[in-house]
Amino acid sequence: SHELRTPLNGVFGWARMLQSADMDDLARQRALAAIVRGAAAQVRLIEDLLDVSRMVTGNLRLDLRLVDLRHVIEAALEMIRPAADAKDIEIEADLDGTPATVLGAADRLQQVLWNLLINAVKFTPRAGRAHVRLRRGETAAEIIVSDSGEGIAADVLPYVFDRFRQEDSSATRAHAGLGLGLALVRHMVDLHGGSVEAQSPGKGKGATFTVRLPLAPPGGGEA
Structure with a gap:
């Protein structure tokens, strides 16, 4: 209730x-x-709670279409820019020039990116840096979001995608979070047939989140 x-x-x-x-x-x-x-x-916060309710009851549905991940990332960056500017955080974007087309729901994929980026902004000190990269492989695309923020302790890493889980209550209070964003990220990525992982060298050393999504089959057309 405090976080709400x-x-x-x-x-x-x-x-x-x-x-x-x-x-x-x-x-x-x-x-x-x-x-x-x-x-x-x-x-x-309210939308996250509603999505978690849909997730638990199995009522979260996707409208799947061909989507270019470059457009998804660009839209998420536009949404996050005011929050980053308020903390003087520079977000660098390194997008592969080649289209990375997946079969997905553009709004949900944008939600994945927004949650990862807002997480980076929340837990990065003022005047810090964040970086989002898009890499296209033969069968899958990778979206990598990294930051110079607070980092994640080794004993917490296995649980960062659990619902209502944050590293400590003081972080939750300071950043007004419910610990739902990363749980939603994992669920959305799972629904797209992909995977997500978190890495961090430790407290105070930043964190990196990598989302892998299967590319659409060749000949499917452009997004």
């Missing part, structure tokens, strides 16, 4: 300031931006 209330507390706080304080234009814009970020975070 955290974004709302920020929204209410800034809204009260707008009501009661004599703010200049710069402060007013800052308050409005904070309210939008808080509302977006609340929406994402």
Whole structure:
């Protein structure tokens, strides 16, 4: 319940300031931006809970079409840019020039990328760096998201994709998370016939997440 209330507390706080304080234009814009970020975070938490409910009941369905992963990554980067800019985090993108076409649901694959990228932004200190790479093999494509953030302890790595699991409660409180994002990532990737793994040299040394998805059969056309 604490994690669900955290974004709302920020929204209410800034809204009260707008009501009661004599703010200049710069402060007013800052308050409005904070309210939008808080509302977006609340929406994402609710959507994650709804998706987990669908996942548990087996009601999560995919609308499969030919999708170029380059477009999926570019769309996710556009969505995450404001959150990264707010922390002065630079996100580098290295996309293979060759189309990487998979049979998938574009919205769900974008959700996978968004969750991995927001995870990188959340757990990377201000002015840090994140990197997303796309690699196309003979039968599969790899999307690799890495960051210079807090890293993951070795004893936690096997459990990072479990529902409601985060490394410690202080991290959950600080970053307003429910520990659902990575569980959803794994489930979405599984539904696409792919795999996802997490790697980290240890605490304070960043983390890398690798998603592997089977390429669409040749002759299927472009996404």
